Every structure is written in C-alpha cells, then in structure tokens.
Amino acid sequence: MKKLYSFLIGAALAVVTFVIYLQWTDHRIAGRGDNNSIRYNTTVDKFASHDVIVDNMGKDTLLVLGSSEFQVGKSMKQHPQNMLDFKDMNLMMVGAGYYQSLWHAIALGSVGESIQNGKVVLFVSPQWFKTEGANPDAFLSRYSADHLLHFLQNEKIDKATKQGVIDRVKELVKGNPVIAKEISGYEAVYLKGENAFLRDTYYAWHTGLTAYKAKYRFYMKNKWSKKDNHDSYVAPAWEELRELAIRDGEQAVTTNPFYVNDGYYNKRLKSDIKKLKGYQKDYNYDESPEYGDLELFLQVAESMDLKVMFVGIPFNHFWTEYTELPVQTQQNYFARLAAVAEAHDVHYLDLQAHTKEPYWFRDTVHIGWKGWLDINEELVKFKNEEY
C-alpha cells in the first residue's frame, strides 16, 4: 500500500511539473515575433502553426498563399522579402513546394478570421493542375492538425464546405492509418456532432496542445530577427527598377537560351537537356481534382467575406517551347482559371503577357527578377485598394 501511495504522490508531482513546464514555455514564446523576419520565413514549421501566422499578421500585412515561388530566389533584390520589408507594407508568406489549393483552403479557414484587412492572395501555379491533382505523400508531409482543428472550429464556414474539405483530405491521407484515424475522429466530433462531451473535454485539450506544439516547434527550431521593422513604405521608381532587374538577369543567365539562371541550368538541366526535349508534349491540365480543391478554397474565402486575388503564374515560353507543352493546353488552363475567378468575383492578375519576356522567370517555372517587380507592384495596389 505504501508503494502505491508513493507512486501516486510521485505521479501527481510529475503532472504538476509537466503543467508548469507547458505554461512556462508557452509564456516564453507568447507574443514573440510581429516582425517581418517571421512573416517572410518559409519553413514548414511556420506554415503548420495557426498561432505563429495569426500572431504576426497586422493590419498592413497581406496574407499571400502559394507554393515554391516563395522559397526560390529569396536572395534576389526583387523578392518581396527584400522589396516589401516595411512596417506598413509586408506580406505573410505561406507556402512552399506542393502546398496547393486544398492545404490553403484549410489554412485560410484556420487563420482567416484574423485577417485584419480582409484580403488574401493566392499564387496559382499551372503545375498544381496535373491530371492526378495533389500528391497524397506530399499532402501528408505538409498536413497540419493545428490548422485542420481551427478550420473545423470556424463557425463562419458552413458544414457542407467543411465536409467537402474533410472528404478530400480523407481521400489523400488514406495511406496513413494514424492520420486517417485522427481525421475520422475530428469528423465524428465536429461534423457529425457525435459525443459532445468528448468534444468539450478531450478535443478542447487536444486542440490547445496541438497549437502549443506547432508554435513551440517553430519558435524553438527557427531563427528570426528580434528587431521590429520601423521603416515606412515609399513607392519605388518601378521603371528604373525594371532596368536594374534586366541587368541582374543578364548577369545570372549566360549559358542557355531558356532564360534559366546558370546555377539552376548547370545543376538541374544541363546533363539531361536532350532527354527533356518534348517531355511535356502530352501534358494536359483540362481535368484535375485540383479544380475542385480550388472551388473549396473559394468557398472558404466567401464564407468569411474575404476579398481574393489570384496571381496566375504564367509559363516560361522559352522552356515550354523546348519541352513542347501544347499551346492549347496552356490556353485552356488560363481560360478555366479566368472563368473560375469571374464566377467567384476574384480579382485575377493575368500575367500571360509576360510569358515571352526575358528575365521575367529565374528558371523553368519560378518568378524571376522582372516577374517579382510586376507582381510586387500589383500586390501593393491590391493591399491599398487601388483597383
């Protein structure tokens, strides 16, 4: 009996220590940030955390969702991290390779109520719309329980939209029994209304702990500047910057006719360049589950009355001509994107005119020196309501 009492006393002390540990670390990380180094951080740890994103979005922060273009070429002077680094004009960048419409629909449902200026931008890449749609393994590696829980608990989003998202998520995670079971649990409690007691006890605790873990992981594993940014935005001379961007591009591209920077070309393309000729000739973006995912994204945005802007990333003509991506495929894709935007009253930034512009891209698909300048200018206009 004495042994049992000793064990219980020891266990109780351990629980008290554990709770104190949680509160102490939570206090240490609470309120950190509110600076641009976190807003422009592009790590999976940041994207996965509801609190890190919400705590660092001010009234002058434009939430931009996208994919690999945010990570590639961050050292370019024209990248928003370097060009829009102001206290009153900055971006909360969320996205990296394989972050697509469905992930962004969940994240938007999670953080959307905290967008103070009521606006969100989605960078839409044609590569998302391959026939097979989002890759299940890629989706799993980017899955955030923290965002999904906040999404499901967002009362502004209707049940049908939530069910549509959950059905699609279940389809993509079915290869992972642990996550599939976790999501079925969320569905039972938040959508089917089963077991209100469990929802208000275990799942309330689980939500808090999941948010804590995601936030802790970011703040403890990643570096960011402790300095707040005090500079105010002054509109630059865009045309002069375009001249400088061309010069930057000319220095970086000297070895190939595709206007792909030398580093990328030599490392990724040069050895396989003959094999890559014509490899996109059978590509087709006409039918893809991604279109349904994009609809879900827009339904989520509409349910919170958010003003949406699409940035339609164009094709690098110099590359697609070589890889023989059919022009019809490209035209069909953009026509469909424009139709979706029109149907949902989305401000659509059509960039197709730049497809043949040297130095607009920095590699085969990613935005380059001139491209970021054009987009930055439009982002500032969107944020300042100059449309």
Add this chain to the structure above:
Amino acid sequence: MKNTKVRIAWDILRAYVLVLMILLLLLWMDFTKVPQFIYNQF
C-alpha cells in the same frame, strides 16, 4: 525508520521521473510516420 523514509522517498522519485518521462515522450513523440517529401519539379 530512517531506511523506510529513504525507501519511500526513492519510490516517489522513481514514480516522478517515470511519469514525467512518459508525459514528455507523449508530448514530443510523433507517431504519424509521415513521409518526407522533397520538392522536385520534374
């Protein structure tokens, strides 16, 4: 008497360490076995 007190203190300490380790393990262990996925445009 002294030995009994020491034994009780030792039992409490063992339980304390064991439970705390289990709680911390549950907090930080990832049981989901999510695959790593490296970006590759091709």
